[in-house]
Amino acid sequence: MAMKTNNLCELNIMCYNLHGFYQGFSVINDSIASDKPHVFLLQEHWLTPSNLSLFDSSFPGYFSFGSSAMSKSVEAGMLRGRPFGGVMILIRDDLRTLTETIYCEERFAILRVANYLIATVYLPCVGYNDRYLLCEEILCTISAWRARYSELEFLLAGDFNVNLDKSDDHIANLVSNFMRTFHLSRCDDLYPNQKVPTYVNLALRHESQIDFILVSKPSYVTDFHVLDPSINFSDHVPLLVTTKCLNVSKAKSKSTSSSNHVKFNLTQLRWDKGDKDSFYYYTGHNLLPLIDVVDNMLSTYEAGTVPTDSVHNCIESTYASILSTLSSAGDMYIPKCHKNFFKFWWDEDLSLAKQASIDSDRIWKDAGKPRSGPIFSERQSCRLQYRQRLRQAQRMNDNMYSNDLHEALLKKNGTSFWKCWRSKFETSNKCKQVDGCVDADTIADKFRSYFTNVFTCNNNDKAESLKNEFLQVYNSYCGLPMTDDHRLDTELVSSIIGNLKHGKAADIDSLCAEHLYFSHPAIAILLTKLFQLMLLSSYIPAGFRYNYIVPVTKPKEFHSKSLTCNDFRVTGHWSEGALVRRVTGPNGHWSEGSLVRRLWCRNTLPRSSPY
Numbered sequence: 133m134a135m136k137t138n139n140l141c142e143l144n145i146m147c148y149n150l151h152g153f154y155q156g157f158s159v160i161n162d163s164i165a166s167d168k169p170h171v172f173l174l175q176e177h178w179l180t181p182s183n184l185s186l187f188d189s190s191f192p193g194y195f196s197f198g199s200s201a202m203s204k205s206v207e208a209g210m211l212r213g214r215p216f217g218g219v220m221i222l223i224r225d226d227l228r229t230l231t232e233t234i235y236c237e238e239r240f241a242i243l244r245v246a247n248y249l250i251a252t253v254y255l256p257c258v259g260y261n262d263r264y265l266l267c268e269e270i271l272c273t274i275s276a277w278r279a280r281y282s283e284l285e286f287l288l289a290g291d292f293n294v295n296l297d298k299s300d301d302h303i304a305n306l307v308s309n310f311m312r313t314f315h316l317s318r319c320d321d322l323y324p325n326q327k328v329p330t331y332v333n334l335a336l337r338h339e340s341q342i343d344f345i346l347v348s349k350p351s352y353v354t355d356f357h358v359l360d361p362s363i364n365f366s367d368h369v370p371l372l373v374t375t376k377c378l379n380v381s382k383a384k385s386k387s388t389s390s391s392n393h394v395k396f397n398l399t400q401l402r403w404d405k406g407d408k409d410s411f412y413y414y415t416g417h418n419l420l421p422l423i424d425v426v427d428n429m430l431s432t433y434e435a436g437t438v439p440t441d442s443v444h445n446c447i448e449s450t451y452a453s454i455l456s457t458l459s460s461a462g463d464m465y466i467p468k469c470h471k472n473f474f475k476f477w478w479d480e481d482l483s484l485a486k487q488a489s490i491d492s493d494r495i496w497k498d499a500g501k502p503r504s505g506p507i508f509s510e511r512q513s514c515r516l517q518y519r520q521r522l523r524q525a526q527r528m529n530d531n532m533y534s535n536d537l538h539e540a541l542l543k544k545n546g547t548s549f550w551k552c553w554r555s556k557f558e559t560s561n562k563c564k565q566v567d568g569c570v571d572a573d574t575i576a577d578k579f580r581s582y583f584t585n586v587f588t589c590n591n592n593d594k595a596e597s598l599k600n601e602f603l604q605v606y607n608s609y610c611g612l613p614m615t616d617d618h619r620l621d622t623e624l625v626s627s628i629i630g631n632l633k634h635g636k637a638a639d640i641d642s643l644c645a646e647h648l649y650f651s652h653p654a655i656a657i658l659l660t661k662l663f664q665l666m667l668l669s670s671y672i673p674a675g676f677r678y679n680y681i682v683p684v685t686k687p688k689e690f691h692s693k694s695l696t697c698n699d700f701r702v703t704g705h706w707s708e709g710a711l712v713r714r715v716t717g718p719n720g721h722w723s724e725g726s727l728v729r730r731l732w733c734r735n736t737l738p739r740s741s742p743y
Contacts, residue, residue: 142354143245143377144169147252147289147345149331149368152178152215153186154526158363159370160222164191169372171245172222173252174198175291178215180206187220192470194222198252201238219252219290235277239270240290242277247378249281253290255303267303271310278314286314286348287375291368293342316346319356319373326358333367334503334512345373352376360497362490365519399468400638403646406466414465416652418457422450423654426661433668443669450662451673454655458647482525485518620663626656640678 146169150156156174163169172194179186180202187196201217219241223231232244240253251274256263278286294303296318310316320327320341330343347353355374429446432438462468492514495507502508589595632645648655666672 141377142374143171143248144372144374145171145173145250145287145289145345146370146372147173147343148370149175149254149291149343149366150177151366151368152176153183154523155365157190158365158522159361160191162361162363163370164193167372168224170224170227171250172220173250173289174220174222175218175252175254176216177218177220178202179218180211180215182206184220187222191222193225195225195228197221197223197233197236197243198241199236199238203238217254219254221250221252234281235273237270237273239266240274242274244281244284245377247284248375249278249284249286251277251286251288251290253288253292255291255293255307257293264302264306267306271306275310275313285352285377286316287345287373288316289343289345289371289373291343295341296344297341311346314348316348317350319345319347319353319371320358322350322353323356326356328358330358330369330371331367332369337503343368343371345371347373347375349375362493363486363518365515399470401462401466401468401644401646402474403466403634403650405474408465408650411461411465411650412652414461415457416654418461419454419652419654419658422453423658423661426450426658426665430661430665430668433665440669443665444671447662447666447669447671448673450658451675454658454662455641455643455675458643458651459641461651462643462647478525482518482521485514485521489514489518620660620667622656622660625660625663626653629656 144167146163146167148156148159150160156177160172160174163172177187177198177200179200181200184196184198184200187194187198198220199218201219202211202215205211217238219236219239221241221243223243223245227245230246234242234244234249236242239255240251242249242251244250253270253274255267255270260266274288292303292307294301294307296304296307298304311318327341329339330341332339345356352375353373354376355372357372359370359372361370425446429438429443433443492507492511496502496511499507629648632649634645634649636645638644
């Protein structure tokens with residue numbers, strides 16, 4: 133969040149007429165990457181009702197509230213002509229508990245965020261039938277909601293399709309009367325240097341100021357800008373206002389009974405976009421010295437010239453160093469982002485076209501924004517080329533298969549094909565309700581209660597008796613003898629690493645199978661020697677003891693998936709399914725389920741110290 137005072141914090145709100153979802157997509161995406169506004173007030177997205185989900189899928193970290201203006205056209209039959217209208221509000225996920233959706237129609241939407249009543253509006257343009265009556269009806273409806281929430285501060289923003297400074301315009305006078313009734317102030321009046329055109333159409337040589345942000349508490353406004361982004365295919369420019377609102381942390385504690393709930397911002401490492409060469413050399417540089425450390429400890433321990441505590445400390449420190457090296461290498465050289473952050477159709481040509489468009493736009497602005505001449509022509513040409521390439525690539529999202537799909541089809545691997553298809557073309561339904569509840573804290577409590585009951589003994593006396601019996605037997609337990617078949621060598625560890633399954637979930641230390649696979653070959657040598665030292669000393673590091681459970685929600689019942697992280701999986705805490713070792717079962721068939729941890733436990737746990 134923004135900077136906070138004792139009772140107030142800052143709220144960043146952007147108002148923008150998209151002039152079509154794909155026209156304004158770049159501006160929203162770039163704004164999220166740079167400024168991360170808390171709220172977007174959007175007009176003219178031009179989407180049909182079935183395509184409104186594009187907002188949720190295209191902008192992770194935000195949830196949407198709004199409507200389409202094309203519902204009646206869709207219901208009437210085949211669509212004809214150009215798309216039109218529609219309003220949408222995007223709210224950042226960390227404000228979800230402070231947000232109350234109130235009302236929306238095809239030309240305006242209203243919601244509450246903290247102590248603010250926020251509305252976005254798109255008034256009809258000149259030439260619209262019964263324009264004055266429709267504007268009057270819209271403002272009357274907004275007035276009714278404003279009166280109902282009179283205890284809140286009010287912010288109204290959008291495309292009014294009229295210059296409010298024109299005193300001879302009926303619509304301007306209607307909006308001005310509305311402002312006087314509710315004591316609203318224009319942000320451009322508070323910051324006169326921002327009184328610039330917000331609608332700019334270079335092709336028609338038209339420009340005017342028709343987008344406004346109105347506030348009920350002008351003293352709370354700390355900043356206001358009319359932005360001029362380099363990549364903007366809309367004929368409107370975005371407006372950004374920063375205003376003070378009720379301190380979010382205090383409001384959250386009042387609005388929720390359990391304030392301990394933390395929303396995790398889940399990200400994943402994109403190994404296909406990372407610098408794997410640098411990752412390779414970095415891990416080699418940091419892991420190679422550890423080999424000598426473990427090798428020297430092995431020699432001295434076999435000679436009996438080193439105390440046991442020193443061996444244990446060596447195992448713990450080596451284990452921690454491996455985890456630290458792999459984790460830091462991933463953080464430095466592999467990008468971490470949300471799922472679907474990268475578009476599979478984006479390529480180097482698009483990056484070059486985008487940069488050329490940004491550079492030509494910068495030169496054009498530095499030259500004073502000429503309306504003709506070579507600088508203007510170059511800007512228009514670069515924008516046109518980038519726009520065409522972007523549209524062609526976006527069509528690929530729906531009309532073309534990726535290389536993964538082609539390979540799956542060629543190999544006739546149905547499972548891989550449909551998995552790839554769903555990941556690119558289908559939006560998975562998120563589970564938002566568990567056992568009739570939608571509140572995250574209540575759902576977490578239900579899971580806690582369920583698993584508490586599951587792991588509670590049926591008979592306390594019997595459980596205590598079994599525990600005592602186990603302890604008596606365990607004191608005299610020594611395990612099976614170690615043979616040559618149980619020896620670990622570098623070839624075995626390298627083979628296991630080479631057969632890792634990629635794309636699995638990361639473990640409790642945020643490490644996954646790819647950390648091993650793309651690491652320097654020194655990792656296999658180091659792990660082999662470390663395992664041998666653990667076998668000789670009958671000691672395992674403390675990190676082996678950790679484990680966590682991931683609940684998987686299903687209708688009318690709870691299921692869970694246990695991610696065992698109490699195993700090294702060749703180097704401790706690896707991802708679910710990572711380092712899978714298929715070993716031959718008693719019937720001669722290949723059996724799955726023997727992770728490296730199981731291989732390790734089978735050979736060493738009977739001789740190791742108890743957990």
